[in-house]
Amino acid sequence: MSFDGIMTRAVIHECEQHLLNGRVTKIKQPYKMDLLLTIRANRKNHQLLISANPSFSRMNLTNASFDNPPEPPMFCMLLRKHIEGGFIREIKQDGMERIVTLVIEGKNEIGDVSIKYLIIEIMGKHSNVLLVDKETNQILDSMKHLPPSVNRHRTILPGREYVGPPQQHKANPLEVDKEDVLRKLDTNQGKIDRQLVQAFTGLSPQTTKEIVHRAGLGSAENIAASFLEIMNDVKEHSYYPQIAATNDKEFYSVIELTHIKGRAKKFDSVSELLDRFHSGKAERDRVKQQAHDLERLLRNEWQKNKKKIKKLEKTVQQAEKAHEAQKFGELLTANLHLIKGGEKEIEVIDYYDENGGTIMIPLDPEKTPSENAQSFFRKYNKAKTSLEMGKEQIRQTEEEMTYLEQLIQQLESASPSDIDEIREELSEQGYVKKRPGKGRKKNKPVKPVLEKYVSSDGTEILVGKNNKQNEYLTNRVAHKEDTWLHTKDIPGSHVVIRGESFSEQTLLEAANIAAYYSKAKDSASVPVDYTKIKHVRKPNGAKPGFVTYEQQSTVFVTPDEDLVLKLRASRN
Incomplete structure (x- = not known):
């Protein structure tokens, strides 16, 4: 996986710069395997995302917003009890392993200083988050439980002693010299990149392929030199956050990936890189499950x-x-x-x-x-x-x-919160049976929540991502002089530019959003129609979300995900 020991070290370095001695003011668990800690440090609020998602496990600072569940899970409530209000005194990495410990100082019930460890194990499908008491080394609770019947060596249950993952007895790549590297290599065995993975902790196959690529077709001496050059950058916290992409796959790293031939984009910070790479991916995974x-x-x-x-x-x-x-x-x-x-x-x-x-x-x-x-x-x-x-x-x-x-x-393109609206619509249209209620009194209908964006000149842009939102936006929210946009003859979202006065740039940005939230998301030169709301009509008996319109003009845009994310961030 791309989130290896080097990425872990880079994230910790960035977190140390922003979070050390900060106070944990809020704790949320928006999803079963995700935690969101709000930390007040240096007169600013920071959000730390911790994910034990089997496919997208990670830890990074984030500006993304997450819905809070109506009732917090038990693990979240326990964290609030023990570490909310505490101060992050230290952020440690276990060697070059993907194990991070937040040392949090707080007060117990009688006012004495109490130290808790929030241990984050970023290990793919085995990822976990545990709260451990420093004095007793006992597990107070964890995101995932691991009973003795599953693993005798390492039981993860409340009240049990915390035991770390089994040691792999590999060398720390930041603590070796040229001779150490050469002793680990056998050029006659082939697959040097695999030998490096097996010999040194914290290195992913992606990193070792880069080491071998930089060494060219040279000797073990060249490989050792390439290895030490990259490790020296890691040791000095000299990172190059980037996403490299081929036609069918994306890779991320804090090391420049010269061995991947394709497009590459550099980021200003490690967290920005991780936010950008995982933007929508974990959400799409949850939506697929739901x-x-x-x-x-x-x-x-x-x-x-x-x-x-x-x-x-x-x-x-x-x-x-x-x-x-x-x-x-x-x-x-x-x-x-x-x-x-x-x-x-x-x-x-x-x-x-x-x-x-x-x-x-x-x-x-x-x-x-x-x-x-x-x-x-x-x-x-x-x-x-x-x-x-x-x-x-x-x-x-x-x-x-x-x-x-x-x-x-x-x-x-739906978020988890959009699924219920789509399911309700399908029930109303007779495609699925209505889910039985839980005996509670029916609440007053909730208004659909629209996506909000802010253009580069400060104009508000509203987006409906499903038919209920589209109809609410077009028929209820928008003013007759607002500008309405939709991809021409292509399924997609209704987009509205608020107000009568806006720049040509705002029009193109709104058209880009409309193209991005359409079936033509991955196409180039997508036609987007626009007209005044007063020229948009829903025919009698038409399916939800269907409208006719007139007096339209058309612009052509190529969807730009970076632009859409930038405009979404601007709303804050």
Whole structure:
């Protein structure tokens, strides 16, 4: 993983600069595996995010905002009891391991000084956060419990003695010289990068590949020199926070990644790098867990409608051939005097043929000539009705597919708090059953919460990320002279620029937001329509979020995630 011992050291160095001797004023646990500590230090509030998420475990300062659950989890309540109001006196790293200890000084019930350790183990799926009493070395509680039945060597339960993860007996890369490095290498065994991972603590495969790459195709001497050069930068806290990206993957590091050929972006701080890299990723993971049933339902419904259209198109094609039945009926009517009765077919002059040819018309021998003609007319009328109904059903099915595509797109950009609104809408539309209540009295309907942005010239921009928010924004919140934006013929969000006076730059920034929250998020030169709110209408009986508009103009933008995040941060 990218969050190795070097990244841990860089984060601790940054936290020491901002948090040492700061007071823990608030503790939140917005999600099961995430903690958010607000720390007052140097006359400023700082937020420290600690995550034991199996896929996104990390620790960093953050400016992101998180919803607080209605009821705090037990672990959060225990942390509030023991360390809220305490001071962070020390931030320690266990060698070059991904284990961080916050030494927090507070007061116990009788006013005596009490030291607690908040131990953060950043180890992928084994990540954990533990509160340990310094005097007794007992675990007060932890984010994850590990009973003896799972691990006899290391039991993690309240009241048990804290035992760290098993030692790997690797060398500390910051405490070795050239000879030490050379002794660990065997150039005849190949895979030097793996040898470095196995020999030194805190190094990820990504870091060791960079060491080998910088050494080129040279000898072990060159590898040792490359190793010591990078470790010296780490020792001196000389970091290069960056995200390097190829076409299909992103990598982050505090070491310049010259071995990755692709795009690279440098950041001013380690925490800014981690915030940017993980922005949306952990949230998307939570949304997938919460909404996997909805996404599966929507995609299945879309596929059903696709098959339905194919069947309807066949019906329409068959119905379009029904003009032949009308033709037969009219020719029979004109030639009734030629039919004696009992014939299975009759040949008549085709008056519709420019060359004056003849045509064979099949007959039912048990029917009179007039009944045969009427049978063709009934067949024609039935096909005509079927044609009209088929075309109308195709139109309705296509509209439903567009609606489903819109909901799928909204799920892809939804936050965990948006899922309930989308689920409620699907219940109202009859796609899912309404979840049974818990016996509580129904609360007053809650107004949808809109995303707010501030453009570079200070203009407020509002965004609806699902249909309930879109309708609330467009029909209730926006003023008739506000400017409304939406991607042209592409499922996406409603975006509104508040006020009548704004710059061209604000228009382009709002269009960028509209393109970013659309199905064309990863496309270039996305068309975005804009018009006044007074020109936007919702047709009677239309699906939620569907509107028509007129007097629009169009701009073309390429979605820029960095710009959207910058404008979102500006709202604070």
